[in-house]
Amino acid sequence: MGILFVGEDLDVMLALCDKIMVLCHGRMMGVVHAHKTSKEELGLMMTGALDLSNKYEDKPAGIARDTNIVPDQPEDEGKEA
DSSP: OOOOOOOOHHHHHHOOOOOEEEEEEEEEEEEEEGGGOHHHHHHHHHTTSOOOOTSSSOOOTTSSSTOOOOOOOOOOTTTOO
16 A cells, blocks of 8 residues: 655655655656655755656666566567567
8 A cells, every 4th residue: 555645844754755756847856765865865856956767777767766666568578479
């Protein structure tokens, strides 16, 4: 189960959340773990000065760096002809 929490108070976000997705002008800047980040890093992401969205090209946007989630494949892919 997950809960979506939207807010600007970084102290509250760091205290309540496990993972934090940062948006800047509607663009995702990255997903970080609350216990592995800082208010400074979140602030830079919130202003657009730090973009972690392309840091890990092997994982789709929005999936935290240390998860084992793999993207869904279309039904035709992965099948031999």
